[in-house]
Amino acid sequence: MAKELDMKKYARLFVTESRESLRVANDAMVGLEKEPENRELVDQIFRSCHTIKGMAGMMNMQSVADTAHAIEDVLSAVREGELSPTGAVAEAIFHGLDTLDSMVSAVESSKEIPFDQGLIEQLQKALTQKSKPAPEKKEAPAGKRKRVETPTKTMVVRLGKRCALPSARALVILKELGKTSVVIDSNPDEQEIEHEHMFEELQITFEAGEKFHDSVKRIAAMTDVDQLLVGDTDKPRESWEKMSRQEAGPAAPTPDAALAKTVRVGMDKLDDLLDDVGELVISRSRLLEKATAQQDGDLQEISSLIDKLTSNIQSKVLGIRMIPLDMVVGRFPRMVRDLAKNGGKEVELVVEGGDIELDRTVVDRITEPMMHLLRNCVDHGIETPEEREKAGKKPKGLIRVVASKQQDHVLIEVSDDGRGIDADKIRAVAVKKGMMTESEAANALSRDLIDLLFKPGFSTKTEVTEVSGRGVGLDVVRNNVEYLGGSVMVNTSKGAGTTFSLWLPFTLAIIEAMLVQIAGQTYAVPMGAVVETHKYERVEVKSVREREVVQLRGEVLPLISMKGFFGIEKPAEKTSSLNALIVQSRDRRAALEVDELLGHQQIVVKSLDRRLKGTRGISGGTILGTGSIALILDIDSILGG
Amino acid sequence: MMPMVESESKQYVVFKLGREEYGFDVSTVREIQSMDQITAVHGSVGYVEGVMNLRGKLVTIIDMRKRFGMGPPTEKTETKIVVIDAPDAPVGFIVDEVTEVIHISKDSVEDVPTPIASKIESEYVLGIAKRDDRLITLVDPIKILDLSVGSEAGPRRS
Structure with missing residues (x-):
C-alpha cells in the first residue's frame, strides 16, 4: 500500500526528471547534428536516456525502459564510432526522444503509456547501418571509461532511513554529479541500483570536474540525503569533507535543487490567492480612506502598516506567478531543426533572454504565437541554401529570438535574415482576395500592406505547407498578444529579413x-x-x-x-x-x-x-x-x- | 422518527418558476443567494442576466425564465439565485422561489411524456417526480449550461 503511494509521488519526480533529461537530450542532439564528432554530446544524450531508463525500470514502466534502452543501443554504437549520428540514424534518435516525451506525458496525465513497436524497429534498423561489426557488448554506463592518470575523488552519500525509493534518489544523485564530473564507478553500481538492491550508503568514485563542488552542494541539499562525505580517493575517510543537509546551506538553483526545495502548487490555487489579494488591495484603499478621516493616531499607524504589508504581499504573489521564458523557448531549437529539415533549409537558431520572467498567463498565451512566428521564419522567411548563395548570403539562415526588458514591458523579437516580406506579393494577394482594388493596392503604403498580413485568411505563400497551414495565422498572433495588452510590430526589408516585435506586459493581473x-x-x-x-x-x-x-x-x-x-x-x-x-x-x-x-x-x-x-x-x-x-x-x- | 430507508433516494433543491416546480440534484448546488446587485453585460445572449460578485469572483447569472422561454412573472416572487458548481466556474440561476430540499426516491421518478419532452429540451430533463399531488420536473443544471454554450454561437459580425 505504502508502496503505491510512493509510486504516485515518484511518478511526479519521474516526470520532472525525465522532462529535464529529454530537454538536455534534444538540445544535445540538435548540437550533435552540427558536430557529429562531439563525443561529449553523445554522452549527454546517453546519460539522459540512461536516467530515464533507470527510473522507468524501477517504476515498472517496461515500455519506457525498452524504448530508452533501444536508443541507448544506437548511442553506444555512435559512441564507439560505428555509426554516424546523421541522416536516418539521427532521425531514429529524434523519433525515439519524441516517443519518450509522449510516454512521459502519458505518465503525467495517468494515461496508458503508448508503445511504439515501429520505433524500436526503426532504431534497430539504424543499428544495422554500422560501418564495422561491433562486438556484442552491453553498453557501459556513461563516462565509465577508465582514465587513471588523474587522481579521483570519492563521495559517500548516506540516505535517510525514511527515504521512500532510495534507488530513484541514487540515480538522481549520480545524474547530478554527472553534470559537473565524470563518474567512474559507484557502489552499488547503476545496474544494482536499478534492481533495487538495498543499500545504506552510495559510494561514487569520480573524476572531479571544475564545478564539482556545486554538484556536491546540491546533492547535500537534496531531501533524503542525511550525510555526505567527499574527498580524495586515496586519502583516509577521516580527512574527507563532511556535509549534512543543514550545513549545505542554500544551493545554487538547478532543477534538482529546485525540486528538493519547492512545493508544487496548482495554478488554480494561485489564482484564488490572487483573488484574495485583489480584495485585500481594494479593502486597503477603503481602510486608508477611513483612517485618514479620523483623528486617531493608533488607527493611522495600523492602517499604514497594513498598507505596507498589503503591497508586499501583492508583489510577492505576483512574483510567485512568474515563470522564465525558457519554459517556452526551450522547445524551439528542436522545433526549428525539424521545420528546417522538412523545408529543405539550413537554419541556425539563437535564443537570448530566456531567463526573463513573465506571468504564467502571459507565457501560456504567447507560446502558440511564438511557434507560429518561427514557422513563418523558416517557411516564408529563410530561403533555400541555393537561393541564399545566389543572393550572396551564407547558405545557413539565422533566426534570432531575443527577449529583453524595456521599462514596464518585455520585448520579444523574432527575426530572420531571410528574403523579407515582398510588398508586391501582398498587393497581388490582396487584389486576388478582394481585400483591395488594384488602384488601392498600388497606392497602399507598406505599413497598410503589412497590416493585411494580420487579417484572418491571408497568406502570401501559394502552397500550404504541412507546418504553416495549420489554421494558426498571424491574426491569432496579434489577437493573443493584444489580449494580453501587448502589441505586435513588423519590420521588414526586402532581401535582408524580417523582425516581428512583440511588446508584452510582465503581468496582467x-x-x-x-x-x-x-x-x-x-x-x-x-x-x-x-x-x-x-x-x-x-x-x-x-x-x-x-x-x-x-x-x-x-x-x-x-x-x-x-x-x-x-x-x-x-x-x-x-x-x-x-x-x-x-x-x-x-x-x-x-x-x-x-x-x-x-x-x-x-x-x-x-x-x-x-x-x-x-x-x-x-x-x-x-x-x-x-x-x-x-x-x-x-x-x-x-x-x- | 424512524430513519427513512428508501431505496436509492436523492436530495433535490426544489424551486418554482411560476406555478411549475423544478428540482436540481442537491450535489450540484453550491449555495442559494438572495438577489443582489447584478451587473448587466450588454451584448451577451438574452438569458444571461449579467454578472454578480460572489465573494470576489465574477459569477455569471442566468435567468431561468428567459432560458426556458417563459415570460416575466405575473405575481410578486421571492426571487432567489441558485448557485451551482459548473465544471469550469460557478453559475447562478435566477428562480422565482426556492421552496425546500426534499428526498425523492428513484421509484417515484417517471420519464417525461414525449410531447412535453420535446417542448423543453429533453436533454436536460431527467424525469418527473410525483409527490402527493405535486409534479416536480427534475433538471440537470450542468446540461442546461452545456446547451447554453452551444446555442451561444449566434450571428457574429463578419
Missing part, C-alpha cells in the same frame, strides 16, 4: 484603469488605451458621412456613443455637453462618449465565465471597493467595430 459610467453602470478602461479625457460641447459634434465625429487639436476622431454601442436605448438627452474618453488601440483613435468620468485607480483583472467570453466590447471584469462590479472595456474590439 493588476492594472491601472480609468473608471467611467455608462447608463448607470461603472466600466473600467485600461490606462494603456487611454490617451486623454475631453469635454465637448454638443455643437462641436459634426457629422461625416453620417458618422459623428469630434476634433482633438485638429485631428478628426470618430465619436462612438457607448450607449449606442451596447444597444442601450438612448433617452432623448439634451445635455449641452458630453464627456469623452479619447482612446487608442494600435494606430486607431476614437472618442468614446460616456456619461461620467470617475477617475482612475488600480484594478484587479478578473476573467469572465466562458459563456461571456467573446461578448463584444468586454474583455473582463473587476470588483470595486464598494463590492460592485465594473466590466472592463475591450477598446480594440470597440474600435474595430
Whole structure:
C-alpha cells in the first residue's frame, strides 16, 4: 500500500526528471547534428536516456525502459564510432526522444503509456547501418571509461532511513554529479541500483570536474540525503569533507535543487490567492480612506502598516506567478531543426533572454504565437541554401529570438535574415482576395500592406505547407498578444529579413484603469488605451458621412456613443455637453462618449465565465471597493467595430 | 422518527418558476443567494442576466425564465439565485422561489411524456417526480449550461 503511494509521488519526480533529461537530450542532439564528432554530446544524450531508463525500470514502466534502452543501443554504437549520428540514424534518435516525451506525458496525465513497436524497429534498423561489426557488448554506463592518470575523488552519500525509493534518489544523485564530473564507478553500481538492491550508503568514485563542488552542494541539499562525505580517493575517510543537509546551506538553483526545495502548487490555487489579494488591495484603499478621516493616531499607524504589508504581499504573489521564458523557448531549437529539415533549409537558431520572467498567463498565451512566428521564419522567411548563395548570403539562415526588458514591458523579437516580406506579393494577394482594388493596392503604403498580413485568411505563400497551414495565422498572433495588452510590430526589408516585435506586459493581473459610467453602470478602461479625457460641447459634434465625429487639436476622431454601442436605448438627452474618453488601440483613435468620468485607480483583472467570453466590447471584469462590479472595456474590439 | 430507508433516494433543491416546480440534484448546488446587485453585460445572449460578485469572483447569472422561454412573472416572487458548481466556474440561476430540499426516491421518478419532452429540451430533463399531488420536473443544471454554450454561437459580425 505504502508502496503505491510512493509510486504516485515518484511518478511526479519521474516526470520532472525525465522532462529535464529529454530537454538536455534534444538540445544535445540538435548540437550533435552540427558536430557529429562531439563525443561529449553523445554522452549527454546517453546519460539522459540512461536516467530515464533507470527510473522507468524501477517504476515498472517496461515500455519506457525498452524504448530508452533501444536508443541507448544506437548511442553506444555512435559512441564507439560505428555509426554516424546523421541522416536516418539521427532521425531514429529524434523519433525515439519524441516517443519518450509522449510516454512521459502519458505518465503525467495517468494515461496508458503508448508503445511504439515501429520505433524500436526503426532504431534497430539504424543499428544495422554500422560501418564495422561491433562486438556484442552491453553498453557501459556513461563516462565509465577508465582514465587513471588523474587522481579521483570519492563521495559517500548516506540516505535517510525514511527515504521512500532510495534507488530513484541514487540515480538522481549520480545524474547530478554527472553534470559537473565524470563518474567512474559507484557502489552499488547503476545496474544494482536499478534492481533495487538495498543499500545504506552510495559510494561514487569520480573524476572531479571544475564545478564539482556545486554538484556536491546540491546533492547535500537534496531531501533524503542525511550525510555526505567527499574527498580524495586515496586519502583516509577521516580527512574527507563532511556535509549534512543543514550545513549545505542554500544551493545554487538547478532543477534538482529546485525540486528538493519547492512545493508544487496548482495554478488554480494561485489564482484564488490572487483573488484574495485583489480584495485585500481594494479593502486597503477603503481602510486608508477611513483612517485618514479620523483623528486617531493608533488607527493611522495600523492602517499604514497594513498598507505596507498589503503591497508586499501583492508583489510577492505576483512574483510567485512568474515563470522564465525558457519554459517556452526551450522547445524551439528542436522545433526549428525539424521545420528546417522538412523545408529543405539550413537554419541556425539563437535564443537570448530566456531567463526573463513573465506571468504564467502571459507565457501560456504567447507560446502558440511564438511557434507560429518561427514557422513563418523558416517557411516564408529563410530561403533555400541555393537561393541564399545566389543572393550572396551564407547558405545557413539565422533566426534570432531575443527577449529583453524595456521599462514596464518585455520585448520579444523574432527575426530572420531571410528574403523579407515582398510588398508586391501582398498587393497581388490582396487584389486576388478582394481585400483591395488594384488602384488601392498600388497606392497602399507598406505599413497598410503589412497590416493585411494580420487579417484572418491571408497568406502570401501559394502552397500550404504541412507546418504553416495549420489554421494558426498571424491574426491569432496579434489577437493573443493584444489580449494580453501587448502589441505586435513588423519590420521588414526586402532581401535582408524580417523582425516581428512583440511588446508584452510582465503581468496582467493588476492594472491601472480609468473608471467611467455608462447608463448607470461603472466600466473600467485600461490606462494603456487611454490617451486623454475631453469635454465637448454638443455643437462641436459634426457629422461625416453620417458618422459623428469630434476634433482633438485638429485631428478628426470618430465619436462612438457607448450607449449606442451596447444597444442601450438612448433617452432623448439634451445635455449641452458630453464627456469623452479619447482612446487608442494600435494606430486607431476614437472618442468614446460616456456619461461620467470617475477617475482612475488600480484594478484587479478578473476573467469572465466562458459563456461571456467573446461578448463584444468586454474583455473582463473587476470588483470595486464598494463590492460592485465594473466590466472592463475591450477598446480594440470597440474600435474595430 | 424512524430513519427513512428508501431505496436509492436523492436530495433535490426544489424551486418554482411560476406555478411549475423544478428540482436540481442537491450535489450540484453550491449555495442559494438572495438577489443582489447584478451587473448587466450588454451584448451577451438574452438569458444571461449579467454578472454578480460572489465573494470576489465574477459569477455569471442566468435567468431561468428567459432560458426556458417563459415570460416575466405575473405575481410578486421571492426571487432567489441558485448557485451551482459548473465544471469550469460557478453559475447562478435566477428562480422565482426556492421552496425546500426534499428526498425523492428513484421509484417515484417517471420519464417525461414525449410531447412535453420535446417542448423543453429533453436533454436536460431527467424525469418527473410525483409527490402527493405535486409534479416536480427534475433538471440537470450542468446540461442546461452545456446547451447554453452551444446555442451561444449566434450571428457574429463578419
